[in-house]
Amino acid sequence: MASQLLLATATGEPHRLRLASATSAAGSLVAEVGYALGALPPRGEWLSEELVLACGDWVLTVADLRDLEPLLLERGLRLARVEAPAPEALVAAASLGLVTQLQRPAEGAASAANDPAGPTAAQGLTIHQGTLRSGDHLQVEGSVLLLGDVNPGARISAAGDVRVWGRLRGVAHAGCQGNRQARIVALQLRPLQLRIAEAVARGPEDLPPLGYAEQALLVADAIAIEPAEPIWGLPD
Secondary structure: OOOEEEOOOOOOOOEEEEOOOOOOOOOOHHHHHHHHHHHOOOHHHOOOOEEEEEOOOOOOOHHHHHHHHHHHHHOOOEEEEEEEOOHHHOHHHHHOOOOEEEEEHHHOEEEEOOOOOEEEEEOOEEEEEOOEOOOOEEEEOOEEEEEOOEOOOOEEEEOOOEEEEEEEOOEEEEOOOOOOOOOEEEEEEOOOEEEEOOEEEOOOOOOOOOOOOEEEEEEOOEEEEEEOOOOOOOOO
16 A cells, blocks of 8 residues: 555644655655555645654654655644554654653554553553653553653652653662562663662763664673664563
């Protein structure tokens, strides 16, 4: 199926571009988007200057998104949101500060990272939508995937992994019941304190590399930080 551009039908709503499968595309991401935007009407007839990009199976990189920016600017468009069914496709967009939305097929609908809808447990993984603010403490029995940020003064802990689809700037404790194989993963891993089982460490102070998630895990009884594997946000 070809890429599909759905034009806004009301003022304030964004246009929506659904990309065709990357395996069937004839060229680069920029070429595919440029071809699809050929369906835009004359600029004076637009109802919106915002565009939602549903990237499907395209795994976007920082370079892709930076190459896309002048193409959109040339057409007077702003990228309002990037959507994908897999977390690894959104890491680069989130690292650049773009709004992202994770579409979870098992739920039959997209889940926005900033919609406070409470926790949902599935396959040993608790999914919590919404940012934890100062004074909040989220603790689960298994692993947790938080769709939002952990602000300074907030805590998140789990008997298994702690995974944050956003910025981790508070306190995180993975393996809080003694699981030394647990890990802490985030799009921006800059917490006040990290704990894995009984080990404790301060978070790094330098900025993370663009387009990469990071994870903390125990290596020789000490907490080490390294790039996270691409499927870090998915249930085990």
